[in-house]
Amino acid sequence: MAVFSKSQVPQFSVDVYQNEYLPEGGREVNAIVTVTATGGGTTGGVPLPRATPTPSSVPDRAAPAAGVVIMVDCSGSMDYPPTKMRNARDATAAAVDTLRDGVAFAVVAGTHKAVDVYPGGGRLAVADPATRAQAKDALRRLSAGGGTAIGTWLQLTDRLLSSADLAIRHGILLTDGRNEHESPQDLRAALEAYAGRFTCDARGVGTDWEVKEVTGIASALLGTADIVADPSGLTADFTRMIENAMGKGVADVALRLWTPVGVEIAFVKQVAPTVEDLTGRRTEAGPRAGDYPTGSWGDESRDYHVCVRVPEAGIGQEMLAARVSLIVPAADGGAPEVLSHGLVRAVWTDDMAASTSINPQVAHYTGQAELAQVIQQGLDARKAGDVDGATAKLGRAVQLAAHSGNEDTAKLLSKVVDVVDAATGTVRLKAKVAEADEMTLETRSTKTVRVKK
Numbered sequence: 001m002a003v004f005s006k007s008q009v010p011q012f013s014v015d016v017y018q019n020e021y022l023p024e025g026g027r028e029v030n031a032i033v034t035v036t037a038t039g040g041g042t043t044g045g046v047p048l049p050r051a052t053p054t055p056s057s058v059p060d061r062a063a064p065a066a067g068v069v070i071m072v073d074c075s076g077s078m079d080y081p082p083t084k085m086r087n088a089r090d091a092t093a094a095a096v097d098t099l100r101d102g103v104a105f106a107v108v109a110g111t112h113k114a115v116d117v118y119p120g121g122g123r124l125a126v127a128d129p130a131t132r133a134q135a136k137d138a139l140r141r142l143s144a145g146g147g148t149a150i151g152t153w154l155q156l157t158d159r160l161l162s163s164a165d166l167a168i169r170h171g172i173l174l175t176d177g178r179n180e181h182e183s184p185q186d187l188r189a190a191l192e193a194y195a196g197r198f199t200c201d202a203r204g205v206g207t208d209w210e211v212k213e214v215t216g217i218a219s220a221l222l223g224t225a226d227i228v229a230d231p232s233g234l235t236a237d238f239t240r241m242i243e244n245a246m247g248k249g250v251a252d253v254a255l256r257l258w259t260p261v262g263v264e265i266a267f268v269k270q271v272a273p274t275v276e277d278l279t280g281r282r283t284e285a286g287p288r289a290g291d292y293p294t295g296s297w298g299d300e301s302r303d304y305h306v307c308v309r310v311p312e313a314g315i316g317q318e319m320l321a322a323r324v325s326l327i328v329p330a331a332d333g334g335a336p337e338v339l340s341h342g343l344v345r346a347v348w349t350d351d352m353a354a355s356t357s358i359n360p361q362v363a364h365y366t367g368q369a370e371l372a373q374v375i376q377q378g379l380d381a382r383k384a385g386d387v388d389g390a391t392a393k394l395g396r397a398v399q400l401a402a403h404s405g406n407e408d409t410a411k412l413l414s415k416v417v418d419v420v421d422a423a424t425g426t427v428r429l430k431a432k433v434a435e436a437d438e439m440t441l442e443t444r445s446t447k448t449v450r451v452k453k
Contacts, residue, residue: 010299013340018345018362019354019359021351024314026312030306030307031344031359037297037300066170066248067168068172069107069161069171070095070238071154072088087234090234096135096136097132102126105124105126110148111149112181115156117142118135119131148175149182149186150175150182157198167251168248169198169251170245171200171221172200173200174238175205177209178209187217191220194221195281199251201218201244202214205229214443215446224274227436227439244298253293255292256336257290257322259323263288265306265308265322267279268282270303271304272303278294303361306322308321313348316349317348318346323341323342324343326340365451371409371445374400375394375441375445378397382429395425398413398422
């Protein structure tokens, strides 16, 4: 393992966990790559110059390191009940209060169109006591009315975050309904256009929104997704999201995989803290190398499952199966900087005990990925009226959650099924399930637990 530091950002380390031993003829190599960032502190803003800048402009002399745009659903359905819109205003105000001095920010009202209600003019404000007060005053005038076209909200957010030189570009999106005023193709095109340009956390409030839309937005933009079933919980949730965004110290980090001739990449997945398949997001980075985006980082640790297929080899032979590097783009557009790296190896042996042993980290996360998959399949089967299929899949989910110690997911599953025997996955579907409970299970199905040390 090698570690490199970069000024004013966290220090990164890479650890590789694997069983490198393969039987004769074995080709598949699995490894869990743990990436840890430490020492970044809480970055995101820089001191402002003495002269107070205008609210609608970012000063050239002290461009903020971070920018946040909060997108608030203001469609007509936000008035049913009226407390929903009031809670959304209060939550956004709390989020604005949580911004540190020097952070660039804006508030967007989203309906069938997008309007930057503060500071306006297609620009960002810089957080200080005066601009926070002005933003909260603008929030009091927000009202519900109109449709929902989330692609337009994302388009305006990208334009705002591109208006200043920002290292961290982050969006927060709140919606209470389905994206009914633009086509699914329009939303998909927007997500493809803005992936890699900013990260975005997405929240669904109430139970009238589409889980796959909200989780799809967060997945494409490398953010988090969650349900806030009771609008009164929005303030606490928004505050946590802003605090998390303020902790990010470096953006646009990528996992670079280099493989020797003859080695194929089967998949690359983030497996903790959530399951996210990165395989299809590869961008070529030179001969036999490709980059997989990981988004922005603060002080945190994440796990990735890398699976490669190597050429067949004889007993006693060994090879480098892959080199995993963590990189960030260079500010001057030159060669990216390597923050850390690790090696994945393959060794062929006739020792059956060594070659058939599954690394505990690999086994654990293979189970966590299956857990996320069978929950989705079980809920889809339940919605389709396939009782047997839903029972089998959700039973398997209960078994996996119990085996891995994923207590949070086990609790969510218990609201959808009656557990007869967790160890064997024997369950019965509940006759009545609260819509919020089912949506919570679906939204949080990809959350994983780390390997028990």
